[in-house]
Amino acid sequence: MGMFNNRKRWRVPAGQEPTDLDRKVMAFESRGALVPKRSLIRTPEEIEGIRKSGVINTAILDLVGEKIHAGMSTLEIDELVYNYTIEHGATPACLGYEGFPKSVCTSINEVVCHGIPSAHEILKEGDIINVDCTTILDGFYADASRMFVIGETTPRKQQLVDVAKECLEIGMKAAKPFGFVGDIGNAIEQHAHKNGFSVVRDLCGHGVGVKFHDDPEVLHYGRKGTGMLLVPGMVFTIEPMINMGTWKVFIDSDDGWTVVTEDELPSAQWEHTLLMTDHGVEILTH
Numbered sequence: 001m002g003m004f005n006n007r008k009r010w011r012v013p014a015g016q017e018p019t020d021l022d023r024k025v026m027a028f029e030s031r032g033a034l035v036p037k038r039s040l041i042r043t044p045e046e047i048e049g050i051r052k053s054g055v056i057n058t059a060i061l062d063l064v065g066e067k068i069h070a071g072m073s074t075l076e077i078d079e080l081v082y083n084y085t086i087e088h089g090a091t092p093a094c095l096g097y098e099g100f101p102k103s104v105c106t107s108i109n110e111v112v113c114h115g116i117p118s119a120h121e122i123l124k125e126g127d128i129i130n131v132d133c134t135t136i137l138d139g140f141y142a143d144a145s146r147m148f149v150i151g152e153t154t155p156r157k158q159q160l161v162d163v164a165k166e167c168l169e170i171g172m173k174a175a176k177p178f179g180f181v182g183d184i185g186n187a188i189e190q191h192a193h194k195n196g197f198s199v200v201r202d203l204c205g206h207g208v209g210v211k212f213h214d215d216p217e218v219l220h221y222g223r224k225g226t227g228m229l230l231v232p233g234m235v236f237t238i239e240p241m242i243n244m245g246t247w248k249v250f251i252d253s254d255d256g257w258t259v260v261t262e263d264e265l266p267s268a269q270w271e272h273t274l275l276m277t278d279h280g281v282e283i284l285t286h
């Protein structure tokens, strides 16, 4: 079996000359690195498509930021997202995804992610809410989320929101071409711990662009030099979920979606869709 070379992930199509990039990745693979499949490298046309989808996605989150206020229901946020998306010729990726019933995820306070918008859920002063929106335009996916603070919140909750944003930024800086996905998680985990917060382990970032969820798996914790090799042309999310208390979470059995912290202390998350370039990541959702 060891003589066969057909377990390689990075395969140059028959009849094509390997490029410099091919040679470089194949050298990593022969040294035992987990490399992406070559099909994860997006073409310039695909990148343009994801970028356009990202423009709409960003405008949606900007709109939510303008309209969000105490007294509003999370269903009203869903309606904003649905209407803007459709009016711009796009589709909300969440709607009907594995049975998800709404167009966007709205996750308040101790809800970590995948909160379902509802007419009965009314935003109040001091709430922190994550709005996570994925847009499909011409078949291309852009996935991003932001936190919004309703009025003023406690200093510690505000710090959680700020540190979660810094974790995303620090993770983006740690993502280098021909580095590893584990470099990202390691940097995020250190920053969260330094501030006395924990990192959710059960959910991760992901490849995105031509599918909703693709390789690589982007853990927000872990060791440098582990996980998949980062190759220019890959498109993926970083989306750290940072908790005030325990990192442990559970899924609300009533709806099968809502992810909640085990100790019911608050959680915050920010997400971008990112393109790996020759220099570092480029944000496709701002």
Ligand code: MF3
Pocket: 093, 094, 095, 097, 098, 100, 104, 105, 114, 132, 133, 134, 143, 239, 271
């Ligand atoms: N947008 C989420 C992510 O970042 C996924 C939401 S799936 C849904 O990957 F079904 F809950 F909408």
Ligand code: CO
Pocket: 132, 133, 134, 143, 144, 145, 239, 271
């Ligand atoms: Co998302």
Ligand code: CO
Pocket: 143, 205, 206, 237, 239, 271
């Ligand atoms: Co995502």
